[in-house]
Amino acid sequence: MDRAEHIRALQAEYAQLQAQDRREAEARLREVLARDPEIGVLRTRGAAIALEAMREMMRQTDLEKRRQAAEKMRRDGLENNRQLRLRLTALGLPEDYLEEKHRCEKCRDTGYTDDIPARFCECFQKALRLRMFEDGTMAGLDRQNFAHFSDELVRKCNTPQEAQNLLFAKTICQQFAQEYPRVERPNLLLYGPGGVGKTFLLNCVFARLLERGFSGVRITAYRMHETMRQKHIGAQEEAQGFEELIQTPILVIDDLGTEPMLRNITVEYLFTLLNERCAAGRATLIATNLSPAELKERYGERVASRLLDRSRCVTVRMAGADLRQGKPRNGGEEA
Numbered sequence: 001m002d003r004a005e006h007i008r009a010l011q012a013e014y015a016q017l018q019a020q021d022r023r024e025a026e027a028r029l030r031e032v033l034a035r036d037p038e039i040g041v042l043r044t045r046g047a048a049i050a051l052e053a054m055r056e057m058m059r060q061t062d063l064e065k066r067r068q069a070a071e072k073m074r075r076d077g078l079e080n081n082r083q084l085r086l087r088l089t090a091l092g093l094p095e096d097y098l099e100e101k102h103r104c105e106k107c108r109d110t111g112y113t114d115d116i117p118a119r120f121c122e123c124f125q126k127a128l129r130l131r132m133f134e135d136g137t138m139a140g141l142d143r144q145n146f147a148h149f150s151d152e153l154v155r156k157c158n159t160p161q162e163a164q165n166l167l168f169a170k171t172i173c174q175q176f177a178q179e180y181p182r183v184e185r186p187n188l189l190l191y192g193p194g195g196v197g198k199t200f201l202l203n204c205v206f207a208r209l210l211e212r213g214f215s216g217v218r219i220t221a222y223r224m225h226e227t228m229r230q231k232h233i234g235a236q237e238e239a240q241g242f243e244e245l246i247q248t249p250i251l252v253i254d255d256l257g258t259e260p261m262l263r264n265i266t267v268e269y270l271f272t273l274l275n276e277r278c279a280a281g282r283a284t285l286i287a288t289n290l291s292p293a294e295l296k297e298r299y300g301e302r303v304a305s306r307l308l309d310r311s312r313c314v315t316v317r318m319a320g321a322d323l324r325q326g327k328p329r330n331g332g333e334e335a
């Protein structure tokens with residue numbers, strides 16, 4: 001089961017939880033009304049007070065009279081609630097006996113907080129982590145976090161300069177992962193030769209964003225290309241369809257530039273993807289071995305301008321501990 005499937009299953013559980021909260025509150029109400037019918041009268045009156053005040057406020061053009069109507073509603077409402085609470089207390093019940101009770105009051109069992117973009121509540125994240133841990137879905141991602149970053153990569157650097165470059169890239173990525181969605185530029189492009197830790201760093205960012213409750217999709221350029229090809233030939237879309245790549249709040253593309261170049265597909269669909277995500281302000285995080293010049297050459301001006309747009313994208317050149325090629329270069333932030 002992948003992460004998206006776990007989320008769907010958990011969302012179904014939460015929907016049931018909410019329905020159960022409602023049913024339980026309704027059952028408590030029936031029980032109370034059987035013991036004291038006057039409570040039903042008070043509840044009806046409470047609703048009528050609010051409705052009457054609304055009508056009055058819509059009727060009145062005079063601001064002062066509107067204010068008076070609002071004030072009257074507040075007073076009458078408070079008094080009505082006071083009587084309701086007294087009656088509940090007289091029955092030996094707590095004052096909030098008729099209110100819906102939630103397992104989690106933070107999200108009222110919806111699984112979401114009120115943030116924009118939508119973010120999973122802590123209770124949901126915890127349940128998701130548990131499910132994924134039991135299922136092994138987190139394998140790989142769980143060790144790729146910022147805490148392990150320093151140990152595993154900086155140690156491999158050949159010179160202090162390389163280590164410094166790497167730590168600089170780490171700082172930028174960590175800041176992004178920590179501050180999203182309140183970031184000036186929602187896109188991140190890590191480029192540089194193979195073996196310098198781009199994928200690792202990208203995974204660190206993604207793991208942290210998931211940890212913070214955001215949702216997204218991580219995909220290799222090769223699989224992304226397959227999704228585009230399927231879409232192009234009108235085939236039954238895979239679980240991770242092209243539309244999902246456009247819609248997901250955070251998209252992580254690893255190894256951009258390693259996918260096949262197919263006429264009418266690669267460049268066209270990549271442009272659509274980046275363009276729609278840019279227009280919607282969604283975050284796209286990319287790792288590539290290609291330099292900005294090579295990106296321009298491969299995908300053309302239109303795609304490159306979306307990839308490298310300095311107003312939307314933080315571009316980080318990663319170089320340093322290139323273990324496979326053994327030729328360190330200077331690194332640093334370009335944009």
Ligand SMILES: [Zn+2]
Pocket residue numbers: 104105106107108109110111112121122123124
């Ligand atoms: Zn919650």
